[in-house]
Amino acid sequence: MKLLFPLVAVAAAFVVGGVFVLLIGDDPIETYRLLIGSALWWPDGIGYTLFLATPLIFTGLAVSVAFRAGLLNIGAEGQLYVAAFATAWTGIVFGHLPAAVLVPLCCVAAVGAGAIWGAIPGLLKARFGSHEVINTIMMNFIAVALASYFTQYHYRVPGDAIMQTAPISANAYLPRLGQAMPGFPERIPLNASFVLALLACGAVYVFLWRTKWGYELRAMGSNPTAAEYGGISVRRQIVLAMAISGGLAGMVGINEVLGYRHRYYDGFSDNYGFTGIAVALLGRNHPVGVILAALLFAILTRGGIPVDAFTQHVTKDIVQILQATIILFVAAEAFFRTPLTRLREGLRRGRLNG
Amino acid sequence: MLELRNITKRFGGVLANDHINITVEPGTIHAIVGENGAGKSTAMRVAYGFYSADSGEILIDGQARAINRPHDAIALGVGMVHQHFMLVDTMSVAENIVLGAESGTPFALDLDAAAARIRSLSDEFTLSVDPHALVEQLSVGQQQRVELLKALYRNARLLILDEPTAVLTPREVDEFFAILRGMRAQGKTIIIITHKLAEVLAISDAVTVMRDGKVVGRVNTQDTSAAELARLMVGRDVLLRVEKAVAKPGAVALKVTNLSVGSGVKVGSGFSRTSRILDGVSFDVRAGEIVGIAGVEGNGQRELIEAIAGLVDPARISGDVTFEGQSLAGLDARARRERGIAHIPEDRHRRGLLLEFTLDENVILGVHYRPPVTSGVFIDDKEVRRRTVDILQRFDVRPPDPELPARALSGGNQQKLMIGREFELRPRLLLVAQPTRGVDIGAIEFIHRKLVALRDEGCAVLLVSAELDEVMSLSDRLLVIHKGRIAGEVDPAVAKAGDIGLLMTGGH
Amino acid sequence: MAELFTISLIWSTIRLSTPLILAALGGLFSERSGVINIALEGMMLAGAFTGAAVTYATGSPWIGLLAAIAAGVCIALIHAVASIRYKADQVVVGTAINILMLGLPGFLSGAFFLSSGSTPQLPIEQLIPRAPIVMAFAFVPLTWYVLYRTPFGLRLRAVGENPEAADAAGIDVAKMRYSGVLLSGALAAIGGAYLSIGQASLFTRNMTSGRGFIALAALIFGKWRPVETLLACLFFGFTEAVTIQMQGVVTLPSGEAIPVHFIQMVPYVLTMVVLAGFIGHSRPPRALGRAYEKER
Numbered sequence A: 001m002k003l004l005f006p007l008v009a010v011a012a013a014f015v016v017g018g019v020f021v022l023l024i025g026d027d028p029i030e031t032y033r034l035l036i037g038s039a040l041w042w043p044d045g046i047g048y049t050l051f052l053a054t055p056l057i058f059t060g061l062a063v064s065v066a067f068r069a070g071l072l073n074i075g076a077e078g079q080l081y082v083a084a085f086a087t088a089w090t091g092i093v094f095g096h097l098p099a100a101v102l103v104p105l106c107c108v109a110a111v112g113a114g115a116i117w118g119a120i121p122g123l124l125k126a127r128f129g130s131h132e133v134i135n136t137i138m139m140n141f142i143a144v145a146l147a148s149y150f151t152q153y154h155y156r157v158p159g160d161a162i163m164q165t166a167p168i169s170a171n172a173y174l175p176r177l178g179q180a181m182p183g184f185p186e187r188i189p190l191n192a193s194f195v196l197a198l199l200a201c202g203a204v205y206v207f208l209w210r211t212k213w214g215y216e217l218r219a220m221g222s223n224p225t226a227a228e229y230g231g232i233s234v235r236r237q238i239v240l241a242m243a244i245s246g247g248l249a250g251m252v253g254i255n256e257v258l259g260y261r262h263r264y265y266d267g268f269s270d271n272y273g274f275t276g277i278a279v280a281l282l283g284r285n286h287p288v289g290v291i292l293a294a295l296l297f298a299i300l301t302r303g304g305i306p307v308d309a310f311t312q313h314v315t316k317d318i319v320q321i322l323q324a325t326i327i328l329f330v331a332a333e334a335f336f337r338t339p340l341t342r343l344r345e346g347l348r349r350g351r352l353n354g
Numbered sequence B: 001m002l003e004l005r006n007i008t009k010r011f012g013g014v015l016a017n018d019h020i021n022i023t024v025e026p027g028t029i030h031a032i033v034g035e036n037g038a039g040k041s042t043a044m045r046v047a048y049g050f051y052s053a054d055s056g057e058i059l060i061d062g063q064a065r066a067i068n069r070p071h072d073a074i075a076l077g078v079g080m081v082h083q084h085f086m087l088v089d090t091m092s093v094a095e096n097i098v099l100g101a102e103s104g105t106p107f108a109l110d111l112d113a114a115a116a117r118i119r120s121l122s123d124e125f126t127l128s129v130d131p132h133a134l135v136e137q138l139s140v141g142q143q144q145r146v147e148l149l150k151a152l153y154r155n156a157r158l159l160i161l162d163e164p165t166a167v168l169t170p171r172e173v174d175e176f177f178a179i180l181r182g183m184r185a186q187g188k189t190i191i192i193i194t195h196k197l198a199e200v201l202a203i204s205d206a207v208t209v210m211r212d213g214k215v216v217g218r219v220n221t222q223d224t225s226a227a228e229l230a231r232l233m234v235g236r237d238v239l240l241r242v243e244k245a246v247a248k249p250g251a252v253a254l255k256v257t258n259l260s261v262g263s264g265v266k267v268g269s270g271f272s273r274t275s276r277i278l279d280g281v282s283f284d285v286r287a288g289e290i291v292g293i294a295g296v297e298g299n300g301q302r303e304l305i306e307a308i309a310g311l312v313d314p315a316r317i318s319g320d321v322t323f324e325g326q327s328l329a330g331l332d333a334r335a336r337r338e339r340g341i342a343h344i345p346e347d348r349h350r351r352g353l354l355l356e357f358t359l360d361e362n363v364i365l366g367v368h369y370r371p372p373v374t375s376g377v378f379i380d381d382k383e384v385r386r387r388t389v390d391i392l393q394r395f396d397v398r399p400p401d402p403e404l405p406a407r408a409l410s411g412g413n414q415q416k417l418m419i420g421r422e423f424e425l426r427p428r429l430l431l432v433a434q435p436t437r438g439v440d441i442g443a444i445e446f447i448h449r450k451l452v453a454l455r456d457e458g459c460a461v462l463l464v465s466a467e468l469d470e471v472m473s474l475s476d477r478l479l480v481i482h483k484g485r486i487a488g489e490v491d492p493a494v495a496k497a498g499d500i501g502l503l504m505t506g507g508h
Numbered sequence C: 001m002a003e004l005f006t007i008s009l010i011w012s013t014i015r016l017s018t019p020l021i022l023a024a025l026g027g028l029f030s031e032r033s034g035v036i037n038i039a040l041e042g043m044m045l046a047g048a049f050t051g052a053a054v055t056y057a058t059g060s061p062w063i064g065l066l067a068a069i070a071a072g073v074c075i076a077l078i079h080a081v082a083s084i085r086y087k088a089d090q091v092v093v094g095t096a097i098n099i100l101m102l103g104l105p106g107f108l109s110g111a112f113f114l115s116s117g118s119t120p121q122l123p124i125e126q127l128i129p130r131a132p133i134v135m136a137f138a139f140v141p142l143t144w145y146v147l148y149r150t151p152f153g154l155r156l157r158a159v160g161e162n163p164e165a166a167d168a169a170g171i172d173v174a175k176m177r178y179s180g181v182l183l184s185g186a187l188a189a190i191g192g193a194y195l196s197i198g199q200a201s202l203f204t205r206n207m208t209s210g211r212g213f214i215a216l217a218a219l220i221f222g223k224w225r226p227v228e229t230l231l232a233c234l235f236f237g238f239t240e241a242v243t244i245q246m247q248g249v250v251t252l253p254s255g256e257a258i259p260v261h262f263i264q265m266v267p268y269v270l271t272m273v274v275l276a277g278f279i280g281h282s283r284p285p286r287a288l289g290r291a292y293e294k295e296r
Helices: A004-023 A028-040 A044-068 A076-093 A099-128 A132-155 A193-210 A212-222 A224-229 A234-250 A252-261 A272-282 A287-310 A318-331 A334-353 B040-048 B070-075 B093-098 B111-125 B140-153 B170-185 B197-203 B226-234 B301-309 B333-339 B348-352 B359-363 B381-394 B411-423 B441-456 B468-474 B497-504 C007-032 C040-058 C061-085 C090-112 C131-149 C151-161 C163-168 C173-200 C211-221 C226-245 C260-275
Strands: B002-011 B014-024 B029-033 B055-060 B063-065 B078-081 B158-162 B189-194 B206-211 B214-220 B252-262 B276-286 B290-294 B317-323 B341-344 B429-433 B460-465 B477-482 B485-490 C249-251 C257-259
Touching: A004 A028, A004 A272, A004 A287, A004 A318, A004 A334, A028 A044, A028 A287, A028 A318, A044 A076, A044 A193, A044 A212, A044 A234, A044 A252, A044 A272, A044 A287, A076 A099, A076 A132, A076 A234, A076 A252, A076 A272, A099 A132, A099 A234, A099 A252, A099 C260, A132 C211, A132 C257, A132 C260, A193 A212, A193 A234, A193 A252, A193 A287, A212 A224, A212 A234, A224 A234, A224 B348, A234 A252, A272 A287, A272 A318, A272 C090, A287 A318, A318 C061, A318 C090, B002 B040, B014 B040, B014 B206, B014 B214, B029 B040, B029 B170, B029 B197, B040 B070, B040 B078, B040 B158, B040 B189, B070 B078, B078 B140, B093 B111, B093 B140, B111 B140, B111 B170, B140 B158, B140 B170, B170 B189, B170 B197, B189 B197, B197 B226, B206 B226, B214 B226, B226 B497, B252 B301, B252 B460, B276 B301, B276 B460, B276 B485, B290 B441, B290 B468, B290 B497, B301 B317, B301 B341, B301 B429, B301 B460, B333 B341, B341 B411, B348 B411, B359 B381, B359 B411, B381 B411, B411 B429, B411 B441, B429 B441, B441 B460, B441 B468, B460 B468, B468 B497, B477 B497, B485 B497, C007 C040, C007 C131, C007 C151, C007 C173, C007 C211, C007 C226, C040 C061, C040 C090, C040 C173, C040 C211, C061 C090, C061 C173, C131 C151, C131 C173, C131 C226, C151 C163, C151 C173, C163 C173, C173 C211, C211 C226, C211 C260, C226 C260, C257 C260
Parallel strands: B029 B189, B029 B206, B078 B158, B158 B189, B290 B460, B290 B477, B341 B429, B429 B460
Antiparallel strands: B002 B014, B002 B055, B055 B063, B206 B214, B252 B276, B252 B317, B477 B485, C249 C257
């Protein structure tokens, strides 16, 4: 039953979206066919979809881990900006190092910067009790301003009008799928980070459900009073959870800088942090769910472009409308509880009698 | 004036009120007594409309009335002062009093008119309080007066007071009684919910006694005595007798010396009142004996247990606790558990269990980080499962499915699970509070047997229970706690329930 | 130092604070009743878009303003129903609304104006550059009065501090919270409408660019009180005016040049500091963020 609910929410959201499309005079079926179908074309559809899913997996994992600890990390956006900048900085400043050293070093920079940026609101909550929602939102703005500053004043290529840093050393590039698989175009930026994202999912799963630290984190999220009784330090868990969450969000920098643009580009994030919240919610805060939800949102984002081009009135904004509706339906699950409970009771009775 | 006829109220599986009948004459002070969980507050909340009864009638002035919300009760002249004050701390006295019954127009709140009326009510009933003071700055006694004024402001003719003297000092209690007598003289009817028999005898005209959701007696105060009331309250005989051999106590395991726990909550400024929940408690527990602490809930038992378990902020604690000769000061809950002190908390849902987690995951709470459950970083799932299956079997937890969420178990089985978990530690000191609360009869016997068996293995057991039968039959030595202090020690083998009941409620 | 306080800078501050004040006052009503509102951003966008679109359609900015308020209320209604009736997590609901308003205006303008997210430009006669400013500053004392001197305000505050006590006093907690949230939608929408039909003369995609969050920060900085919130908004507006005026670098009297980015960060850092309890005690309404469950 737990698995059924996200599907119901998504289906309901599509119905609502369909109503919107109808209201402006277009055909919902056709719109959805374009929206979803185009994401599955080979090679561009699937390639870009997987590429777009990569940052969403990272932020989805980040928000999930925080949720599991009972915390709301709205700051994934800021964490990934700081991390991306740190990655670029490392790739520039240490560019002379060989790839075998530089790539891991850049990855460490990404995770570390994100972790620190996440730990700060965590510390504020643990020590002063100030709510992480506001603090993480503030940190988002500070992050963007800081990264912007460093880019503009220290790391821009002189004469470059675009707000971006100098390119990182080629030693830090991550290989694209096109380089490994003949027949797959290299222009599609799907790169090794995607594999990293899947590995991260596995790591998060193992961490949360197989290690003692993950147990403590989840226990605290479920019932801090009982966790305290079990000898778990609630304060330490808060900081740890926020740091891990930030570190995961930071891995977006690896995809963006090492795998795609090879530099820090001001404003590169297409709301990955906020969409991560939706991904975590829809994926029920579980790594497998996160992958599926990230794919769904990536499909929607990718599909938005042909929808924009090929329908008469519908723009790619339908994607945000769908996203928002999905979040609302998942969050307000009480809305579905009565009909779903009746369904479940009916099924259960049927099974007992049959 | 007020009559509850055949009122029944159920919460989930618990029958809080079982066809109760209560009659209160107008112009009297009527006391409703009973132990915690007897159903007194529930019955009155039904009368006030805070809860709706499942069946039965409420009659005001002889006429059956529909009271579905507090609004209805207020309109009929019924006012209630709850045990936990319903006040908005950051607002003033006047603002709190007029909330919901504001004077003036919708566009202008007339606090001055309200203040004037409050002052006149204050004078009439000697409830002096400054209408413009902020509630958070008031003492508890003053806050109570605000609550009374709230009811009087709305022209209440019947006032229901839930445990009004629980938070007052003796001097404040005397002032409070004077106020009540004044109100009675003015024709008000007053119902007091309390468990303090001495006060009942001092102030009330008639008493209704409740126990386990039923009314077990109604008498005129002048015709009864504290002893009789105590007996009605706690039950005549001990219902359960546990088969146990005579204890063979060994060395002193736990030694508590002058232990005090502060409330940790700021009481109003400029007001001298002891804010200690536990006040200078001393006793010891030897290996192989069960020391019971009897008392009405809220007299410091929980803080006592939690302080020894390491769950209270050390800043609030003064006094000494030593275990096996070594002081526990500075050790956190984890360290104490490692020393061999196990803890079964009174609130299994909030403190003791992770309801959303599986039984497997609950069994390892507290030992999840060390061998044999975890070696290094990874939790050994096989070992966890082995442990869980073993505990489920030995403690008769049903259904014995390690993958079920703890939420799915009945209260009794949850309790057995917790007990099994703590016993698995092979503790040398067991702190256990309310071990059979909300547990069915079969499980109660099982749990009692297990506790005695643990004692026989040489463990020291400190048992806190509000169930007099239980604590009398299980304990080898019995202490009674009242208002944070040890009121006395009795020999459970020979003591009478009525006498213990008296100690528990502050009598002699 | 004299350059810092020119008339144009003061005027700039007033214009930049106006949307913040309106949105922050809206947030005040919502949060004082106990409902966290991080969707001020989305509500502002609703007002901005609707104001511009309807003004274009009808030629009258006043009708546009009314329509903007209606739009804000509608969006707030979604927030209210999800948070109050279905007890969804208020922060998540707020986030959803913000995401919704990233797309909905664009969607609608694509349909009605065949544009990529902007509304058509409005002629100068159809703008209301001054009225919202007057409204913003007038609403501050009005809010103070409503909050502290009317029964409605008393009940609203009670519901946000101690809903059980309010319930016991016979007040409909849900209804009060609905009022708070809907008011926040209306006020934030006016703030948004000012941006489009008061200043820019059109709506562009995501034109609020974070102002809703700054308003929220100002509300916290202002300890959820009307006058302090006004001062906070003025302060934040001032920092924004300075960053624009100084074009990249702020020269302190001592001669040092600080890049504008650091001035931009000041409001955010200060809010975090205040929230941690360092500058006076910023205590939110006690029941903020918690859905009210009655045990019947």
